[in-house]
Every structure is written in structure tokens, then in C-alpha cells.
Amino acid sequence: MSEKIGIMVCGHGSRNQNAAKEFSKVAAGLKLLFPDVPVEYGYLEFCNPVISAGLDSLREQGVTRCLAIPGMLFAAGHAKNDIPSVLNTYQAQNPGMTIEYGRELGVDLKMIRAAAERIQEAIDASDQNIEPHETLLMVVGRGSSDPDANSNVSKVMRMLWEGKGFGWGETCYSGVTFPLVEPGLEHAAKLGYKRIVVFPYFLFTGVLIKRIYSYTDAVADRHPDIEFLKAGYLNDHPLVLQTFRDRVNEIVEGTAVMNCQMCKYRDQVLGFEDQVGLAQESHHHHVEGIGGGLENCPCNGDCDASCRDEEFCKKHDLPWTPLHTHDHSHDHSHDHDHHHHSDSHSHDHGHHHHPYPHADHPHGPNSMKKG
Numbered sequence: 516m517s518e519k520i521g522i523m524v525c526g527h528g529s530r531n532q533n534a535a536k537e538f539s540k541v542a543a544g545l546k547l548l549f550p551d552v553p554v555e556y557g558y559l560e561f562c563n564p565v566i567s568a569g570l571d572s573l574r575e576q577g578v579t580r581c582l583a584i585p586g587m588l589f590a591a592g593h594a595k596n597d598i599p600s601v602l603n604t605y606q607a608q609n610p611g612m613t614i615e616y617g618r619e620l621g622v623d624l625k626m627i628r629a630a631a632e633r634i635q636e637a638i639d640a641s642d643q644n645i646e647p648h649e650t651l652l653m654v655v656g657r658g659s660s661d662p663d664a665n666s667n668v669s670k671v672m673r674m675l676w677e678g679k680g681f682g683w684g685e686t687c688y689s690g691v692t693f694p695l696v697e698p699g700l701e702h703a704a705k706l707g708y709k710r711i712v713v714f715p716y717f718l719f720t721g722v723l724i725k726r727i728y729s730y731t732d733a734v735a736d737r738h739p740d741i742e743f744l745k746a747g748y749l750n751d752h753p754l755v756l757q758t759f760r761d762r763v764n765e766i767v768e769g770t771a772v773m774n775c776q777m778c779k780y781r782d783q784v785l786g787f788e789d790q791v792g793l794a795q796e797s798h799h800h801h802v803e804g805i806g807g808g809l810e811n812c813p814c815n816g817d818c819d820a821s822c823r824d825e826e827f828c829k830k831h832d833l834p835w836t837p838l839h840t841h842d843h844s845h846d847h848s849h850d851h852d853h854h855h856h857s858d859s860h861s862h863d864h865g866h867h868h869h870p871y872p873h874a875d876h877p878h879g880p881n882s883m884k885k886g
Contacts, residue, residue: 520578521581525601526541527586538556570609570612585619589667631678637745651681654672655686720750
């Protein structure tokens with residue numbers, strides 16, 4: 516029997532349907548780059564199709580070797596734990612199709628160039644003539660409980676800062692870690708620069724992008740003497756799609772090796788020593804597929820799905836459509852093998868993420884204002 520290769524792009528998912536539409540463009544772009552290979556995509560949570568549905572489609576198309584790519588910028592919990600858990604569970608149930616897992620986009624020169632172009636687009640759109648040395652770059656990362664992933668955002672910032680020749684560079688995060696966007700920008704505003712460029716190092720739009728821009732507006736209102744520019748996120752920039760193509764080719768060539776040097780599950784990372792060897796499992800069973808049926812959202816998809824809350828709809832005289840739900844009575848006991856260690860375990864829906872050790876940092880997670 517001849518081998519048939521297929522590509523599976525594994526995303527996180529968003530309550531924002533416009534984010535889901537943008538993610539689907541990645542699969543469409545890869546279809547153009549690999550015209551003779553079936554390409555599907557799926558999400559961990561809040562969106563349909565779920566990852567298993569995409570894998571089902573590939574299997575139905577006769578795929579025997581699936582090249583699975585995490586649609587993630589950096590390797591944190593979703594790329595290290597959640598997606599491998601879903602893939603391993605599916606592999607155990609469908610031995611006729613081999614699934615090979617690739618690495619995240621990571622710190623990559625193509626990604627740096629794409630980011631630089633998004634930043635330059637924002638500068639070019641300004642009518643103020645401000646020199647690079649009078650500009651501060653603020654790169655906003657997603658934020659994670661994995662310090663290795665957080666440090667990668669700082670590396671991206673440094674390469675953009677130095678490459679563009681800005682006067683200064685800072686990093687902040689949309690959640691989980693510190694500093695968050697608002698305190699980070701308030702700190703940056705004290706440094707004396709005439710312009711602050713806020714660049715979300717994100718692939719797609721969504722609730723967090725809207726929140727980042729909202730905090731930027733709030734800080735800008737308090738500092739009218741500084742020009743705040745909101746750069747666009749990466750989206751389906753051609754260089755981003757080329758990086759996805761590179762990750763697929765790495766699997767084929769056998770060079771898809773994840774950087775594990777600083778992984779908190781493998782070795783004693785300062786401040787995270789108690790997480791060495793933790794069971795790596797998915798935490799997304801409760802929200803897998805939730806969000807399906809939002810295609811007719813009255814906000815045209817650009818929201819956080821609160822318009823699908825029954826009370827919200829009654830208050831604003833909107834039609835209410837219940838979110839997709841599914842029965843969670845199925846068994847989640849399984850064995851899986853991650854690239855660091857393997858462990859057999861059984862779990863229920865009472866588990867949660869390992870607590871972030873610095874959640875009480877004054878500029879961090881517990882200071883988040885969710886308005």
C-alpha cells in the first residue's frame with residue numbers, strides 16, 4: 516500500500532469568529548504551497564472544526580501519514596501538552612494513520628521580518644515625523660506559565676529593536692505573566708520617548724488583540740504628549756505562511772526537533788522546579804468545540820461571544836443561539852508519549868492548570884482589569 520501524506524494545522528481556537536476565519540487562511544495558504552497534499556485544520560477549544568474532525572477528514576481522504584503542525588508562535592502548554600495529548604489519543608484509536616508532530620513557529624528570521632513589516636506599516640501610516648531614536652517599541656506577547664516561551668517574546672523584541680534601530684524596547688504580555696499591557700505601557704511612558712509603537716506578536720485577531728488595543732488607548736489618553744501607534748498583528752503574512760511550510764518540510768526531512776533546553780518539564784527552571792516531570796495532558800475537554808454555531812453572530816464575528824449569552828441577548832434584544840455542547844461522559848483515560856517523558860494516567864474534568872508561581876506580582880495576572 517502506497518503512503519499518502521496529509522497536513523493537519525492545529526490551532527488553539529477563539530471565541531472571536533473573525534480569528535477563526537483568519538486561522539483558516541493558514542490552511543488555505545498551505546494548500547497553495549502544497550497543491551498535491553490534503554490540508555485540514557482544527558482547534559483545541561471555542562471553535563469548530565475540532566482537531567479530531569480535521570484528522571477524520573484526512574483519514575477519509577485516504578491519508579496514511581499525517582504531518583501535524585502546531586499553529587502556535589511558541590512552545591508552551593498548548594504546543595507541549597494539549598495538542599500532543601489530542602493527537603496521541605487519536606493515534607491510539609486510529610492505528611491505520613501515522614501522526615508525526617512538528618514544532619512551533621518559534622524565533623525565526625522569517626517571522627522577525629514579517630513582524631518588522633507590520634511595525635513599519637504602522638509607522639508609515641503616521642503623519643508625524645519622529646526619528647527611530649525617539650521611538651520606543653513595545654512588543655506584546657500572549658503570556659504563558661512557561662518562562663521559556665515568555666523569554667522568546669523578549670528575544671523577538673530585542674531583534675526587532677536592534678534591527679530597526681529604535682531608541683528603546685520593552686516587552687509586556689496580555690495575560691498569565693507580568694508585566695501586563697497597561698502597567699507595561701505606563702512604565703514605558705515614563706522613559707521620555709516621543710513615540711511608542713505597540714506591536715502584538717500574535718498570529719490572529721481575537722479578544723486579546725482587542726484588549727491590547729483598548730489598554731493602549733487608555734494609556735495614550737493619559738499621555739497626550741506621546742504618539743502611540745497600534746501596529747497590526749502578523750495574520751497571514753506571506754513570510755508566516757513560508758515559515759509554516761518550513762515546519763512541514765522539517766517533518767519530512769526528519770529535522771523537526773523541539774527546543775527542550777529550557778523546558779520546565781525537563782529540567783529545573785529557576786522558580787518552576789516543582790514542575791519537572793509533570794504529567795502532560797490536555798486541559799481542553801470541557802471547551803472542545805464550544806463556539807460552533809456563532810457563524811451568524813450579530814457582531815459579525817468580532818466579539819467575545821457574549822452575544823451568545825442568554826441574558827445578554829435578552830438585555831440587548833438579540834436573537835439567542837445556544838453554544839454547541841457535547842456529552843463529556845466519554846472516557847479520557849489514555850496513555851501518551853511526549854518528547855520528554857511518557858506517563859499513563861486517568862483524569863476527570865476537575866483538574867486545572869498548574870498554578871503560576873508569580874500570580875500575585877503587582878504588575879501581573881491578578882492586576883488584570885477585565886472591563
